[in-house]
Each structure stands twice: as C-alpha cells, then as structure tokens.
Amino acid sequence: MHDSDHALIKAIGGGDHLAFERLVQRYQHAVLNFIFSHTGDRHTAEDLAQEVFMRVYRASSDFEPRGKASTWIFKIAHNLCLNEVKRRMRRERVHHTLYTQGIDAGGYVSSQGVEHQEYEYERDLMPALEELPDNQRAALLLRVNAGFSYAEISSVLSVSVSSVESLIFRARTRLRQIAGKQ
Amino acid sequence: MRCSEAKSKMSAYLDGELDTESSLALASHIEQCATCREDLAELQSVDSLIQGLPKIEVSKDFSRQVVARAKEWDELALGKRPGTSAFASFLQLLEDLLDALVRDKAPVSDTLDEFGDFPPLSMGCIYFQIMGQSIRGQ
Numbered sequence: 222m223h224d225s226d227h228a229l230i231k232a233i234g235g236g237d238h239l240a241f242e243r244l245v246q247r248y249q250h251a252v253l254n255f256i257f258s259h260t261g262d263r264h265t266a267e268d269l270a271q272e273v274f275m276r277v278y279r280a281s282s283d284f285e286p287r288g289k290a291s292t293w294i295f296k297i298a299h300n301l302c303l304n305e306v307k308r309r310m311r312r313e314r315v316h317h318t319l320y321t322q323g324i325d326a327g328g329y330v331s332s333q334g335v336e337h338q339e340y341e342y343e344r345d346l347m348p349a350l351e352e353l354p355d356n357q358r359a360a361l362l363l364r365v366n367a368g369f370s371y372a373e374i375s376s377v378l379s380v381s382v383s384s385v386e387s388l389i390f391r392a393r394t395r396l397r398q399i400a401g402k403q
Numbered sequence: 404m405r406c407s408e409a410k411s412k413m414s415a416y417l418d419g420e421l422d423t424e425s426s427l428a429l430a431s432h433i434e435q436c437a438t439c440r441e442d443l444a445e446l447q448s449v450d451s452l453i454q455g456l457p458k459i460e461v462s463k464d465f466s467r468q469v470v471a472r473a474k475e476w477d478e479l480a481l482g483k484r485p486g487t488s489a490f491a492s493f494l495q496l497l498e499d500l501l502d503a504l505v506r507d508k509a510p511v512s513d514t515l516d517e518f519g520d521f522p523p524l525s526m527g528c529i530y531f532q533i534m535g536q537s538i539r540g541q
Binding site: 236238241242245246249250253254257258263266267270271274275278279346347350361362364365366370371386389390393394396397 | 411414415418420445446449450452453454456458459460461462465466467468469470472473474476477
C-alpha cells in the first residue's frame with residue numbers, strides 16, 4: 222500500500238525510521254539530480270542531498286500538512302543549493318565536470334575517458350544553464366525535470382505565480398538563444 | 404491574437420498553465436502562424452535538451468546512510484551516545500585517585516543536574532547529559 226507523504230512524515234515525527242527510509246527512497250533521485258543540476262559535482266550533490274533529508278527528519282515533527290510535502294522538501298533543497306552556490310567560486314565549468322568524465326555501466330560518473338557523444342549545443346547549454354540567475358535556473362529545472370506546477374514552484378521559491386511564469390519564460394528565452402546558434 | 408502576445412504566452416502554454424480561453428486563442432494562432440509555430444517548437448526543443456542532460460544515479464546505499472545518520476542524531480539528542488561506559492570507568496578511577504590524594508576534600512557533587520538549565524537539544528544540554536550518565540555509570 223502506498224502511504225501518502227503526509228502519513229510518512231507523521232510517522233517519521235514519531236520516530237519511525239522505516240517510514241523515513243521510504244520517504245528518502247521516494248525522493249532521493251529527484252532531489253539528488255535537482256541539486257546536481259545546480260552544483261555539477263556528484264559528491265557535493267550527495268552531501269547536500271543527505272543534508273536535505275536530515276533536515277526533513279529533524280523538522281518532521283513540526284511539519285504542518287497544509288502544503289505538499291514535495292514542495293517542502295524541494296524548498297529545503299533549493300535553499301541548500303543557494304547556500305552552496307554562494308559559497309563556491311564558479312571556477313570549474315559544469316560541462317567540464319560532466320564531459321571530461323565518462324559514464325560507466327552502473328550509470329555513475331567515473332574518471333574514465335569520454336565515450337559520451339557530445340553535442341555542441343549541449344556543451345553550450347550547460348554553461349548557459351549555469352549562468353542563469355539562480356531563481357531562473359531553479360524554476361526551469363523544477364518545471365521541466367521535476368514536473369512541478371507554477372503554484373508548487375512559487376511555494377518552493379517563495380515568489381508569486383506570475384513571477385514563476387516570468388522566470389521560466391526568461392530562462393527558456395536565454396537557453397533558446399544558445400541552442401538557436403547551432 | 405497577435406504574434407507579440409502569442410510569444411509572451413508561449414512558455415506558459417507549453418507548461419499547461421494558461422487559462423482555457425488563452426490556450427484556445429494561442430492554439431488557433433499557432434495553427435495559422437508558421438513563425439510562432441517554429442518558436443514553440445524551439446522552446447520544446449530546449450526542454451528536450453534539458454530533460455536529456457546527464458543524470459546521476461543514486462548510490463545503492465544512499466538511503467541506508469541517511470537513515471544511519473538519523474539514528475545517530477537520535478542517539479545524540481536523547482543522550483544515549485555509545486561508548487560512555489568506558490569513559491565512566493575512567494572518570495571513576497580519576498575520582499578514586501583524587502579522593503586518595505586529598506585529605507580535607509570539599510563536598511563533591513556526583514551529579515551534574517545543577518547544569519540542567521541549558522535549552523533542550525543544545526550542545527551544552529547534551530554534553531552534560533552524557534557527562535552525568537557517565538559519572539552515574541550508565
């Protein structure tokens with residue numbers, strides 16, 4: 222039986238580790254890749270993703286089931302990403318991290334040579350994605366990759382729905398300019 | 404609908420976030436306007452590129468590691484840190500030595516309850532809980 226997120230969080234607040242593990246497994250892939258899209262570094266993404274779930278665990282007894290649990294979790298992830306981005310000096314290009322390392326059979330980024338077919342617009346897309354303002358990038362990724370509605374994204378980013386529309390519009394416009402050069 | 408208005412609404416249309424009236428108007432415009440049709444296709448291709456960007460797989464023991472951290476946090480928060488029994492033995496030995504050396508010893512409290520005014524879950528509270536349990540041999 223598929224427990225709702227709210228039921229799991231309530232159980233977690235009561236000290237149920239099994240419920241916590243189920244919640245982690247439910248969101249780990251989406252959270253990890255959301256963070257990875259911001260940081261471009263696997264190890265940092267895993268550390269931050271762990272921290273996201275630890276914050277969820279510690280705050281579970283205080284969670285009020287008014288909003289969706291998913292927006293709450295991604296709000297935590299977004300805030301941690303912002304902190305990380307502010308802390309890091311963006312010296313390494315995201316595309317360098319991704320495209321100078323190969324992908325092994327297990328789907329992990331390894332330090333082997335590149336077998337991945339490189340598309341020029343992808344190589345341009347990654348730096349362009351990285352250079353977007355944080356809110357634009359976050360809004361676009363939450364929409365396109367995580368499938369969040371504008372209302373959900375507004376909750377995650379603490380902006381109005383009309384602002385979300387504007388953020389995504391500007392992000393797409395910028396990336397389209399890059400892709401359109403190819 | 405004019406092209407300028409269509410372009411401004413295209414992103415929201417793509418996301419299914421337009422109201423019904425605007426969606427129908429835009430759909431009708433796109434049917435008749437090749438330029439706007441091409442613009443929409445380009446926006447869709449941007450989304451496809453983003454969706455096709457490399458993703459990383461979650462390591463198999465990720466959830467197990469997170470749960471282990473949560474259990475460790477529980478132990479710290481509840482003052483049940485493992486390894487305090489050995490430390491308690493050391494403290495008892497130290498206390499015995501001090502008793503043997505000092506003739507006129509002042510009354511020594513064997514409890515740290517007097518330090519119990521730290522806020523719950525603060526480092527000070529947790530530390531003195533551990534120390535108190537160690538001294539009591541728990």
